[in-house]
Amino acid sequence: MSDNDVKIINHSITRLLARREHSRHELYSKLALKGLDPDLIKQQLALFVEKDIQSDERYVEAFIRSRVSKGQGQQRIQLDLQQHNIDEAIILKAFEVCETDFTETALEAYRKKYADKPIEDWKDKQKRMRFLQYRGFNHQQIQNTLKVVAKE
Structure with a gap:
């Protein structure tokens, strides 16, 4: 260990x-790519965590805000966070305090993509449902979105 x-x-x-x-x-991965000592990286990261300079909780909150602003749903965001090796308890806690209405987010994403274009047929409806599902919205949120759109 050198200074x-x-x-x-x-x-x-x-x-x-x-x-x-x-x-x-993420920090560990980026530093490991530089060829630095893994144990030393872990040790220094622990100091940053201890001093609350680095926080997975803050990271998750910022990540959720960013993805919601891009029109993504809870399922997709949760999956992406799991791929970043974030503890499941941190993810669930962040969603509990998150004040996002994902049904409204689904509606906004739908309107942005399809504007005022009416659903032409069953095949078009399925395509639009797959779009929302890919974005990470659950079945209930998708159904609610389509009900609102149908009334308009």
Whole structure:
């Protein structure tokens, strides 16, 4: 363990976190690609977590806000977070405090994509449902969206 490696790791973590929130796993991966000592990386990351400079909870909250603004649903966001090796308990807690109405988000995504175009036939309806499903909305949210659109 050289003093220089510690400085490089600390500087890299600080620089990355200054741009945006990063998960602990993300930071570890980026630093490991630089060929730095894995144990030293873990040790320095633990210090940043202990001082609350890096927080997976803040990362998850920022991630959710970002994805909701892009018109994605809870299922897709949750899957993406799991791929970032975020603890399931942190993800569920973040969604509990999240004040997003995903049915409304689904409706906004639908309107943005299809505007005022009426559903032509069964095949078109299925296509639109698959679009919302791909975006991560559950069956109930999709059905509610289509009911609102049908009334318009």
